[in-house]
Amino acid sequence: MSPTVTDNVLLSASETDASLADRNTFATRVAGKGADPEKKALFASVTKRIDYTPKIGTELHGVKLSQLTDQQSEELAAFIAERGVVFFRDQEDLDSDEHVKLGARWGPLHVHPLIPHNQKNPEVIVLDSRLSPPARYNSNNSWHSDVSFEPAPASFSILKFDEIPEAGGDTVWSNGYQAYDDLSQPIKTLLEGLTAKHTSDIFRAFQANTGRKTFGKLNDSDHPVVRTNPITGWKSIFTNSVFTREINGVSPAESQWILQYLNDIVARKLEYQVRFHWEKHSVAIWDNRSTFHTGVPDFKPYHRRGLRVTVSGEKPYYDPKSTTQAEDYEAKAKVIIAKQEAAAKAQADAEATKAAASA
Incomplete structure (x- = not known):
């Protein structure tokens, strides 16, 4: 099959680029690990911070992603790992070249073996609802962590939409940290000893049905x-409904039960989720090690078109000495409550003093 090109988008590999994805590799360092906990350099540029929920999702204003310093970049990586997903508006200067440069700060960039990509920069995949196959990647059951079938799955993904529908087309993320934290201790103990097989079966099926030549294996x-995030040190569930096929070392029935249960809590627990409404030139960056996401298929007859760069991370691992987001959140919550109580007391004292003075 000869390569097909549409609007500078390569849909199918030629003989010369059929091994592009075979160069995918592991990260040689953990971007963001050891960054300033207060992230002073990053927040020096932030004019407004909006936390969508206490545990996942933050929108930052005042930051231009194409102008980050090295220190700001490292602090941003750490912040994304903590918040799961971070959103930015008005990033019109983040073109394909800058998009690639930003991702390359954090590790080797992944070349997808099947999804159409930019001709100039094969690391930039094109998510266009007019390209085939649009339906499979916008279904109600597409909660996933990007390319988890790879030996070194994605650490960060950077997605920018340049064309958005007039209505609909949001993306939703779910918090893998919280999915783990809310499990009972017996279930945690069971899962921490298990591994699961992640496959690219859905891409094999599409390739077989269409004859489209892949860009690599x-x-x-x-x-x-259960996976440890190397930046935060927190535990997260790491299975998903798109790529995880079976739990190793248990019966098929047990495997199905475990995966269905984990998939259900990721998809149905609204308190784990954050939803983002795209605007033109909006950017979302998320940590695939600890979140899951899905597009909402509600935008027909409109179209949307976005570009994504995916950073390859380390080989997933579980460290039994890992901590949890819940532990960290509890400590931060105590500080927040103490500040609220102090502010309330100060206000009450001020009102009492004012009342006494006027008596």
Whole structure:
């Protein structure tokens, strides 16, 4: 099959680029690890911070992603790992070249084995609802962590939409940290000893049905069911409904039960989720090690078109000495409550003093 090009988008590999994805590799360092906990350099540029929920999702204003310093970049990586996903508006100067430069700060960039990509920069995949296959990647059951079938799955993904529908087309993220934290201790203990097989079966099926030539090998990999995020040190569930096929070492019935249960809590627990409404030139950056996401398929007859760069991370691992987001959140919540109580007391004292003075 000859390569097909539409609007500078390469849909199918030629003989010369059929091994592009075979160069995908592991990260040699953990971007953001050891960054300033207060992230002073990053927040020096922030004019407004909006936390969508206490535990996941933040929108930052005043930051131009194409102008980050090295220190700001490292602090942003750490902040994304903590918040799961971070949103930016008005990033019109983040063109394909700058998009690639930003991702490359954090590690080797992934070349997808099947999804159409930019001709100039094969690391930039094109998510266009007019390209085939649009339906499979916009279904109600597409909660996933990007390319988890790879030996070194994605650490960060950077997505920018340049064309948005007049209505609909939001993206939703779910918090893998919280999915783990809310499990009972017996279930946590069970899952921490398990691994699961992640496959690229859906891409194999599409390739077989269309004859489209892939850009490289379609991989399968085994990963721990509970994964440690190397930046935060927090535990997260790491299975998903798109790429995780079976739990290793248990019966098929047990595997199905475990995966269905984990998929259900990721998809149905609204308190784990944050929803983002795209605007033109908006950017979302998320940590695939600890979040899951899905597009909302509600925008027909409109179209949307976005560009994504995916950063390859480390081989997933589980460290039994890992901490949890819940532990960190509890400590921060105590500080917040103490500040609220102090402010309330100060206000009450001020009102009492004012009342006494006027008596």
